[in-house]
Structures are given as structure tokens and as C-alpha cells.
Amino acid sequence: ILNVEQSPQSLHVQEGDSTNFTCSFPSSNFYALHWYRWETAKSPEALFVMTLNGDEKKKGRISATLNTKEGYSYLYIKGSQPEDSATYLCAFYGGATNKLIFGTGTLLAVQP
Amino acid sequence: DTGVSQNPRHKITKRGQNVTFRCDPISEHNRLYWYRQTLGQGPEFLTYFQNEAQLEKSRLLSDRFSAERPKGSFSTLEIQRTEQGDSAMYLCASSLAPANQPQHFGDGTRLSIL
Numbered sequence: 604i605l606n607v608e609q610s611p612q613s614l615h616v617q618e619g620d621s622t623n624f625t626c627s628f629p630s631s632n633f634y635a636l637h638w639y640r641w642e643t644a645k646s647p648e649a650l651f652v653m654t655l656n657g658d659e660k661k662k663g664r665i666s667a668t669l670n671t672k673e674g675y676s677y678l679y680i681k682g683s684q685p686e687d688s689a690t691y692l693c694a695f696y697g698g699a700t701n702k703l704i705f706g707t708g709t710l711l712a713v714q715p
Numbered sequence: 716d717t718g719v720s721q722n723p724r725h726k727i728t729k730r731g732q733n734v735t736f737r738c739d740p741i742s743e744h745n746r747l748y749w750y751r752q753t754l755g756q757g758p759e760f761l762t763y764f765q766n767e768a769q770l771e772k773s774r775l776l777s778d779r780f781s782a783e784r785p786k787g788s789f790s791t792l793e794i795q796r797t798e799q800g801d802s803a804m805y806l807c808a809s810s811l812a813p814a815n816q817p818q819h820f821g822d823g824t825r826l827s828i829l
Contacts, residue, residue: 607757634814634815635814635815637817637818639820645822646718646719646806646820646821646822646823647758647806647808647820648820649817649818649819652815652816652817654815692757692758694757694758696814700771701763701770701771701814702748702760702763702771702773703748703758703760703814703818704760705750705757705758705759706757707755707756707757708757
């Protein structure tokens with residue numbers, strides 16, 4: 604059974620704080636790691652797709668790193684804003700199957 | 716590009732009834748996925764199509780669930796003889812192959828079984 608774990612489950616920060624979340628995934632048969640942001644009443648939105656060990660991607664104030672050998676990825680948000688409030692999901696793509704295995708997500712609430 | 720469209724947005728039905736959901740993917744995407752999401756969980760894979768071929772189906776999907784994608788365009792997900800445990804958000808996503816392409820999600824259909 605392939606397991607994808609995310610921590611923390613939820614996080615409450617003040618506007619302007621920087622924060623980070625962790626995604627752990629199987630280190631064998633790795634193909635890709637996806638990050639999505641899911642705001643309430645909207646559809647999940649792709650942030651990053653990462654494939655190479657050591658990869659680092661950035662989109663505005665959000666960045667992500669990838670370590671495929673030890674099986675983890677970090678998502679960083681610099682200077683959190685209330686509009687960053689959402690559930691952040693990571694998903695592992697690997698093995699012999701053509702499907703994404705999602706973690707349970709990290710719920711971020713940014714207080715103004 | 717109008718994005719992935721799902722309807723209905725909400726469906727309330729009595730236990731034992733059949734329901735059908737529709738997904739219209741982004742037109743140039745050849746892959747289409749169905750997921751189910753319940754409270755406190757991430758999206759859980761149900762099935763996926765490459766063009767009109769259904770290539771993988773989760774073992775979690777009982778015989779009451781069936782999905783089609785005629786002509787490789789829109790897809791339907793049907794649940795027969797619904798049970799209370801079927802209450803969930805049903806998400807559709809589409810993408811280009813291969814797996815290093817992001818998936819584009821619809822807003823989902825929220826199913827409530829009375």
C-alpha cells in the first residue's frame with residue numbers, strides 16, 4: 604500500500620508569517636510529486652509538478668523542494684496573506700500504476 | 716480553454732436511487748480522472764481514461780459504480796443503488812499524458828444520500 608503523509612494537519616498563522624509544510628512519500632519507484640492548493644468552494648489548483656531529486660520550484664511567494672532519495676517534499680510560503688488560506692495537497696505518482704496518491708492535506712488559515 | 720466542467724454541483728437523493736454525474740474535460744486533454752473525496756481526506760482515485768479507453772479502476776470501486784467516456788470527450792460516472800456511504804465529493808480532472816503534467820480539476824459534484 605502506497606502511503607502519502609502530510610504534516611501538520613492544520614496550521615494557523617498571522618498575516619506576514621512565513622510557513623512550511625511537509626509531504627512524505629515512498630522513496631522507491633518515484634516518478635513525480637504534485638502540489639495542489641484547494642480553496643473552499645473552488646477546485647484544486649495545480650501549484651507544482653516536481654520530478655527531479657533536488658528540484659526546487661517557485662511561484663511568487665510559494666516555493667517547493669524535493670528529495671526523492673529520502674522521500675519528502677517541503678512547501679514554503681513566504682509572508683503569508685489571508686488569500687493563501689486553503690488546503691494544500693501533495694500527491695505522489697509512481698510505481699506501476701498511472702494514478703496520483705494524495706495525502707490528506709494541510710489546512711492553512713492566515714489571520715489578518 | 717474553459718476549464719473542467721462538472722454537473723450537477725450538488726445532488727441529493729434517497730438511498731437506493733441511481734445517480735449520474737457528468738464531466739467535460741479541457742478539450743485537448745487525453746487523460747480524464749475521477750476521484751472521491753470525503754471529509755478530512757485527500758482525493759481518492761476511482762478510475763481513469765486515456766482517450767476513450769478506461770485503463771485503470773480502483774479496487775474500491777464496487778460493481779455499483781461505472782464510468783464511460785464515449786468518443787474520448789466528456790465522461791459520465793454512474794452510481795447504482797446508492798448507499799449512505801456513497802455520500803462524498805466526486806471530482807473530475809483532466810490532463811495531458813504523461814504524469815509530469817498537472818491535473819486540472821473541476822469544481823466537483825457533492826452527493827448527499829438521505
